[in-house]
Every structure is written in structure tokens, then in C-alpha cells.
């Protein structure tokens with residue numbers, strides 16, 4: 001049986017208690033996107049500054065449980081300053097981490113991991129990152145043992161994906 | 174020997190519930206989520222099994238003995254459930270539905286569509302479950318009706334100070350007899366008469382949502398004074414898939430059918446149909462037969478305990494919980510709703526300092542304590558309370574003080590895990 005220590009790793013609690021990159025960015029030039037989990041009311045707001053094909057700055061707002069908020073904090077630290085292609089690779093890898101295990105839990109896999117709002121359309125491009133190379137993000141791996149919490153963990157990533165799409169569409173326009 | 178005046182002994186009661194007595198669990202089960210759905214005594218499960226094993230056939234119109242027996246049992250269940258809420262005419266005024274939600278939709282779609290017109294108002298309360306909000310919002314959008322709401326005050330009681338003004342132009346009042354979040358009770362002894370009286374003078378009908386009330390208190394539709402009462406089987410020891418609408422016979426008689434199909438007609442021609450009489454007019458299609466029989470057995474079981482004793486037990490348990498949790502956590506634990514146990518049911522919505530309700534419920538689960546975390550299908554009330562979610566513990570006939578102690582202990586684990594060092 002999965003224990004609480006699998007879920008509430010110290011890194012997660014730390015990011016929950018002291019969230020990184022908390023705040024807002026003036027928009028424009030930054031882009032603001034919002035994600036909601038309608039079931040539990042969790043909310044993540046991603047402020048994104050994309051410059052020269054890279055995530056020049058990112059700030060996080062919103063409120064919710066320890067898993068959604070720590071995931072947002074860890075995500076912001078992981079993508080800040082990175083090229084957009086690398087950020088997208090991380091999004092893909094993170095969501096894969098949240099769904100491979102889910103499939104092995106016996107779920108059909110179309111529910112939590114790659115749900116609507118997912119942005120896997122450019123799967124072919126950019127590649128992925130292995131769990132070993134995900135650093136602190138790997139601490140969220142235990143979430144897959146608690147299927148109802150997967151949506152909490154993926155909420156910030158879906159919001160980031162949406163933000164990147166919109167920001168890039170805006171840049172091209 | 175225990176008598177009807179002795180307090181209910183939940184340890185004895187719990188022995189009747191197979192699910193609560195399973196020994197193959199990895200951790201103890203402390204079930205504190207009966208407000209979402211209750212467990213079942215063997216009497217209910219056996220009644221349904223017996224029906225399937227000995228009596229099942231489709232009801233009504235069958236000539237053979239088996240079908241007749243199924244029909245007799247189904248109609249006896251109706252009458253029994255009707256008597257449980259002291260319906261004046263239990264054989265005709267009880268409509269079986271899928272759940273309370275469908276019962277409320279029935280009134281909105283049938284009574285509301287027929288008797289409401291653009292500009293009329295519907296008066297609800299801010300503490301309604303979505304089941305008593307959305308059907309009216311749908312109707313209001315369709316017909317151009319005005320939606321009005323009674324507010325709650327900071328202690329969790331309905332604010333009736335604007336009642337007369339709000340009632341002016343109101344044609345229908347929809348009100349819960351017990352909030353599934355705050356526990357606030359609104360009945361003949363607690364605020365309901367003023368609402369009924371104001372509704373009468375305004376010529377408005379009153380629909381009471383008894384989903385959280387009928388399972389926990391003696392219920393008498395004549396004393397309540399409402400026109401309609403909706404409740405749901407799975408919160409009162411019965412099965413899922415069955416709900417009840419009680420309606421005053423004259424109201425039901427004046428209403429057009431809700432769903433169309435078999436069972437609800439007396440004649441069908443190529444150019445139209447003639448609906449049949451009450452109660453079948455509102456029961457299109459094959460009804461939930463075994464579920465009705467199960468609900469009837471649940472009602473017998475509750476009657477066997479005595480609803481006064483059910484209420485007294487939950488009142489004591491709620492008082493104990495408020496005392497215990499208050500002494501242990503003081504200001505770190507917010508308990509929503511009235512603090513007076515006489516004014517509230519055994520539903521306890523909790524907010525633990527700054528631990529998110531999801532995390533509270535997750536840590537509680539580790540100790541086998543089942544509580545619900547979320548908005549409890551009452552988002553407008555959540556917004557009014559200024560929270561996105563709460564963790565909700567709720568008690569019933571099988572819960573003990575030890576269950577409350579387990580809750581209190583498990584909350585400690587949540588508090589320490591998330592404490593900011």
C-alpha cells in the first residue's frame with residue numbers, strides 16, 4: 001500500500017511551505033494563463049515572459065492543495081531561463097511520469113494523465129527528459145500512487161503548456 | 174432490555190452493517206461520510222436479495238402471480254415510505270425517482286414550466302446544494318424568471334430579515350431543511366414557519382430539500398407545512414438509484430407529466446396520449462423496484478431504532494465533536510455552521526489552519542478516517558464562506574465517540590505534517 005511518505009516528500013512540503021517564484025508579472029509583455037480543477041477548486045495562475053525563444057521569467061499565483069501548489073513551484077524553478085523547447089520537453093516528460101504509472105495501476109490512462117487541455121500535439125518534436133534527469137521534479141513521482149491527486153500535480157503543467165502556446169502565438173502575430 | 178427511550182447504542186447498531194464489520198482491511202475503517210452516502214444494514218441487503226431471488230418480475234399490468242406479487246411489494250414500499258414522512262395520502266403522494274436531484278428537477282420541469290411565467294421570482298437560499306440550484310437556474314434561463322436568495326449570517330443561520338421583500342413576486346420557494354455543509358437545520362422548530370407563512374401570503378409554493386434531514390430527524394410533512402419534499406434513498410441506509418418526491422395531492426394532480434413513456438399513460442394514440450393517475454403519472458418506464466423495496470426496508474430499520482433516538486444520538490455526537498475538537502485545536506480549527514447542537518445536524522465542515530482540505534482528507538485516510546474534501550456541491554455557499562473547499566465529517570447511527578476521537582487524532586497528524594517550521 002502506498003504510504004503518505006510517498007506523497008508528501010520533504011521537497012514537496014518545502015515547496016508548499018515556501019513556494020518559489022510566487023507573484024505576478026506585468027502583462028503585457030508577460031502572458032497570463034489560468035488553470036482550474038473544477039472538482040476541487042484548485043487554481044494555478046502562470047505569468048510567463050517568453051523572450052528569444054526562452055522562458056525569460058515566470059511567476060505563479062493561485063491557491064490549492066500542497067500537491068498542486070508544490071508542483072507549480074517546482075515547475076517554475078525547473079523552466080525558468082530554459083529554452084521553450086526544453087520547457088515543452090519537460091512538460092511532456094512530467095505528464096508521462098504522471099501517466100505511465102497510472103496505466104500500470106490498471107486505469108485506462110485516458111483520464112488523468114493526458115486529459116483535455118493537454119497539449120501533446122507536437123509530441124514528435126523536442127524529445128523528452130528521463131526521470132533521472134528531472135531533478136527535484138522526480139519527488140512528485142509518488143503522486144501516481146494516489147490517482148485522485150494526479151490532476152492536482154498536472155494542473156500547473158497544463159496551464160504552462162497553454163501559456164506557452166498562447167505566448168508563442170502572440171509573438172508570431 | 175433496551176427500550177425506545179434508552180439512548181441508541183451505536184456499537185450494537187454497527188453490528189448490523191456488513192461493510193463496517195469486514196475484518197480483511199489493512200487499516201481500521203472510521204466512516205465519517207454518511208452525508209455523502211450511508212452504509213447498509215443487512216436488513217436492506219437481504220430485502221433486495223430476497224426480492225431478486227423470489228419475486229422479481231416487471232410491475233403493473235402483469236396477470237401472473239409473480240408479477241402481481243412484485244407489484245404488491247413495490248406499492249407497499251411506496252406506502253411505507255409515505256408513512257415514514259407522515260404523508261396524508263401515502264399511496265398517491267409518493268413519487269419514486271432516481272434520487273433527490275431528479276425529484277427536484279421533476280418539480281422544476283413540471284410545476285415550474287406549467288405555473289411560472291416571465292418575471293416571476295424563485296426564492297432559494299445561498300446554502301442550497303447544486304441539486305436545488307441548477308434545476309431552477311435552467312428554468313429561469315428558459316422562462317425569464319428572477320432568482321433570489323436568502324443569505325446566511327456569520328453564525329450559519331438563515332438571514333430572514335428581508336423575507337417579506339424577497340417574497341414579493343415569488344412563486345416558488347426552494348429550501349433545504351438541513352445544509353449539507355453547515356449542518357444548519359431549518360424545520361418547524363427552527364425558522365421554517367416564518368418562511369412557509371410568508372410564502373402562503375405571497376401565494377408561493379414551497380419545495381423542501383430533505384436529503385440531509387429525513388435520514389436524521391423525525392419527519393412530518395404536515396408539521397413542516399411545505400408543498401413538496403424531496404429526499405434520497407442512499408443517504409438513509411437505502412440503496413442508490415432511488416429517490417422520493419412527496420407532493421400535496423392537489424399540487425401533483427394539477428401538474429403535467431415529467432418524463433414520457435410507458436407506465437405513465439392511460440392511453441396512447443397516434444395523435445397523442447392521456448396521462449394516467451397519481452402516482453404513476455410521474456413514473457415513466459420500469460421503476461427501480463428492488464431499490465424501492467430496499468428503501469422500504471431501510472425505513473423499517475430506522476423506525477425500529479426510532480427517529481427521535483437517531484436525532485438524539487447525532488446531537489450528542491455532534492456536541493461531543495464540537496467540545497473535543499474545540500478543546501484540542503481551539504482557534505486552529507474552524508468548524509463552520511451553528512455552534513448550538515440543537516440547531517444543527519451531525520455534519521461538521523472543518524478548516525484546519527492552513528492545511529488544504531484535500532491534504533487533510535489524505536492524511537486522515539492514512540488513519541482509515543473517511544471524510545469528504547471539496548465544495549460539497551455547494552459552490553455559492555463556499556464563496557460566501559470565503560473558502561474553496563472544506564473537509565467534512567458527518568455522523569450517522571453507527572458512529573461512536575471513538576470515531577470522533579480517531580478524527581481528532583488524525584487531524585493532529587495533518588497539522589504536524591504541514592506545520593511551517
Ligand SMILES: Cc1ncc(COP(=O)(O)O)c(C=O)c1O
Nearest residue numbers: 272273274302304353384385405
Ligand atoms: C442537501 C442535498 N440535496 C440534494 C442532494 C442530492 O442527492 P442525490 O445526489 O442523491 O440526488 C444532496 C446530496 O449530496 C444533498 O446533500
